[in-house]
Amino acid sequence: MMALEATLSIRTRAWWRWLAAIGALQFVAGVAAARYGWPLGLAPLAALALLLPLLYPRLGLFLLMAAMFSKHPLPGTDGIYVSDVLSVPLMAGAIMNRLASTTPGAWRRNPLFAPLAALAVYFGLTVVWAPYTIPALINWARHLQLIALTLIILDQVAEEDIGRILLLMLAATIVISLSTIAEFVASGGRERVFGPAGWFFNTFLSMAMIHASVGAIVSARRSARLWWIAAAGISFLGLIATQTRSAMLQALLGIIVVVVSTWIWSRRRHVPKLRRRIVVLVAVTTAMILIFLFGQIVLFETASQRVEQAIEGRSNTIFIRLLLWKMGWAVFTDSPIFGVGLGQASRWSDRFDFFHLDPASPRAGGLGVHNDAITYLAETGIIGTFLILWMFWRLVKMGWELLGRARDEQQLRALLILAGPVGAIICHYFYSAYLFYSIGGMVVSFYFGMMAKMYVQRVHSEPPNLPARVSDALPVA
Numbered sequence: 001m002m003a004l005e006a007t008l009s010i011r012t013r014a015w016w017r018w019l020a021a022i023g024a025l026q027f028v029a030g031v032a033a034a035r036y037g038w039p040l041g042l043a044p045l046a047a048l049a050l051l052l053p054l055l056y057p058r059l060g061l062f063l064l065m066a067a068m069f070s071k072h073p074l075p076g077t078d079g080i081y082v083s084d085v086l087s088v089p090l091m092a093g094a095i096m097n098r099l100a101s102t103t104p105g106a107w108r109r110n111p112l113f114a115p116l117a118a119l120a121v122y123f124g125l126t127v128v129w130a131p132y133t134i135p136a137l138i139n140w141a142r143h144l145q146l147i148a149l150t151l152i153i154l155d156q157v158a159e160e161d162i163g164r165i166l167l168l169m170l171a172a173t174i175v176i177s178l179s180t181i182a183e184f185v186a187s188g189g190r191e192r193v194f195g196p197a198g199w200f201f202n203t204f205l206s207m208a209m210i211h212a213s214v215g216a217i218v219s220a221r222r223s224a225r226l227w228w229i230a231a232a233g234i235s236f237l238g239l240i241a242t243q244t245r246s247a248m249l250q251a252l253l254g255i256i257v258v259v260v261s262t263w264i265w266s267r268r269r270h271v272p273k274l275r276r277r278i279v280v281l282v283a284v285t286t287a288m289i290l291i292f293l294f295g296q297i298v299l300f301e302t303a304s305q306r307v308e309q310a311i312e313g314r315s316n317t318i319f320i321r322l323l324l325w326k327m328g329w330a331v332f333t334d335s336p337i338f339g340v341g342l343g344q345a346s347r348w349s350d351r352f353d354f355f356h357l358d359p360a361s362p363r364a365g366g367l368g369v370h371n372d373a374i375t376y377l378a379e380t381g382i383i384g385t386f387l388i389l390w391m392f393w394r395l396v397k398m399g400w401e402l403l404g405r406a407r408d409e410q411q412l413r414a415l416l417i418l419a420g421p422v423g424a425i426i427c428h429y430f431y432s433a434y435l436f437y438s439i440g441g442m443v444v445s446f447y448f449g450m451m452a453k454m455y456v457q458r459v460h461s462e463p464p465n466l467p468a469r470v471s472d473a474l475p476v477a
Contacts, residue, residue, distance in 0.1 A: 054089035057097060057156045064090060065168055065446070068439050069176065069204070083442055087145060094152040110154060110452040111398060115391035116147050122387060123342055126380055130341025139343035146441040153449025159414070159457050162450045166211060166417055173208040174231055176201065177238030184241035193241045200439040202239060202247035207443065209235040210254035210420040213285070217262055217277045218413040225277070229284060236288045246432040254424030255285060258416050261403055265412055274409075321370050328369035331378035339381030345369050372429045388435075392426050395448065398455040399423070405458050418451045 053060025067083040074080050123143050130136035157165070180201070183193040212235060215228030239248050259278050266274035331345050346369070369375040377385050399419045406412040425435070425444055434440030 049086065050089045053086055054093040054096075057090055057094040057152065058158075058161065060086065060090040060093060061153065061157060061161075061165060062168060064442070065165055066172065068442055069172055069201075081439065083439060084145075087149060087442075091145075091148055091152060094156055098155060110456045111394040112154070112391065112448065112452045113151070115387055115394055116150060119384075119387050119391065120144055120147050122384055123380065126339055126341040126384070129338065130344050132341075132344060132347055135343035135347070136341045142438075142441070143342070143436050146436050146445045149442065149445040150449040150452070153446060154452045154456070157450060157453050159454055162418070162454065163414065165446070165450070169204065170208050170211050170231070173201075173204040173238075174234050177205060177208075177234050177241075180241045181234070181237050192243045200434070200443070202242045202244040203250075203434065203440050203443050205235050205238045205242065206247045206251035206254065206424065207421050207447075208232075209239070209251040210258060210424060211417050213255045213258050213281055214413055214416040214420060216281050216284075217258065217274060218409050218416065220409070229281075232284075233288070246428070249431070250424045250428045252285070253427040254420040255281075257423030258420040261399075261416060261419060262412070265403055265406060271409070324369050325371050325374055328371065328374035328378045332374070332381070335381060336377075337381045337383065339377070339379045339384055342379050345375055345378045370433050371431065372433045372435045373431075375433060376435075388429075392429070395422055395426065395451060398451060402455055402458060415454065418447060418454060421447050422451050 049063065053063060064083055064086050067081070067086050070082045074082065074085065120143065124140050127133065127136040127140055180193045187193075209232050212228045212232035216225050216232060219225045219228060235251075239251065259282065262274055262278060266272065266278075328345055331340055334340065369378065373385070376388055380387075399415070399422065402415050403412075403419070406415055425447065429435055435444055
């Protein structure tokens with residue numbers, strides 16, 4: 001009798017999933033046909049793409065990672081990407097799986113849940129006092145989407161899936177990077193190339209370079225280390241093609257996190273060969289930097305001219321960015337405790353006529369602040385910034401504890417391919433933007449969620465052998 005009840009329960013649960021899937025597809029198809037006029041022939045493909053994440057959230061995460069390489073928004077939309085659409089059935093399917101499951105969710109057992117929940121609530125409160133309600137609601141919905149995605153990854157992904165997801169990202173990045181390099185060479189180095197993933201392609205490139213540096217240090221076979229160095233070189237050349245300074249700095253900061261973490265672990269575990277490989281990696285990275293600075297004289301001269309023009313107060317991208325930072329700070333001083341509300345900082349320039357640029361220069365009014373730290377200070381005040389820093393501190397503590405629990409080089413490698421990018425994202429927060437923005441925000445969600453998942457799965461393993469404080473690992477003079 002109990003077996004019959006269990007069978008009926010499973011069948012009923014599956015029936016409700018299919019009904020929910022068909023209903024969601026009908027609703028989405030109706031809205032798409034009415035508003036955007038999508039071709040009817042794409043309906044079966046679109047239905048399959050939406051149905052799979054709904055029924056199989058883990059497969060949906062792989063599809064979402066692939067969709068994040070889409071450059072253009074959907075036809076007839078303004079800034080809605082394939083990844084945005086796929087995230088909806090993915091979240092719905094994950095929620096249904098969680099409601100139907102009898103096992104407790106992993107998302108409540110990790111230190112990241114409390115700051116994420118606090119961020120979701122407080123960001124919603126900022127909508128109340130935001131002067132422009134619609135942009136505030138849209139921005140809050142975007143933040144909720146990415147916070148939910150982080151928790152879903154934590155709930156649905158197993159640790160053995162992490163390597164597969166990141167391998168998909170790395171392989172796609174290297175393939176696209178080759179075409180990006182070819183376009184850059186064909187133009188004689190005169191044009192910036194961003195590949196099919198658009199502006200956020202440089203984010204994938206910097207992450208791929210960090211992953212490759214981990215492989216170059218920790219891989220056991222010399223042939224594998226050489227392949228990883230080659231992958232890092234291809235990613236580096238792709239970054240040169242994009243000519244994106246912030247992404248290059250992000251990659252270098254991530255490599256520094258990897259190098260420092262590996263050095264500390266190898267000293268405590270007495271593995272000198274890893275320190276020798278670190279020296280080789282640092283030498284190769286230094287050579288890459290010299291190639292970037294001096295190998296392309298045109299790029300070096302252009303960067304020097306932009307810095308000189310910014311110092312002289314002449315309009316260029318650096319000058320405009322400095323003005324945007326100044327504007328963001330002015331908005332913060334206007335409401336330092338609670339902020340002015342999500343999505344409001346970019347509208348302050350029009351409200352107060354903040355900018356007085358040369359008429360021939362690009363218009364800066366209406367642009368975002370291009371700095372996450374200043375943006376969240378301005379829009380969410382000291383309270384919102386404290387919550388974000390709380391989240392970062394939890395991530396750093398998780399990474400440090402996992403470093404102490406890594407028993408061998410294989411576990412160290414699995415940790416570093418997450419800890420390096422997470423460290424780079426935290427550093428990136430203080431000088432550029434994408435923490436909760438579009439495709440870049442999804443990249444953040446993937447890494448934060450997978451880092452938390454690794455922590456949840458390993459937290460009950462053997463006690464750490466590293467000191468409890470980072471300062472204790474430093475040599476005594």
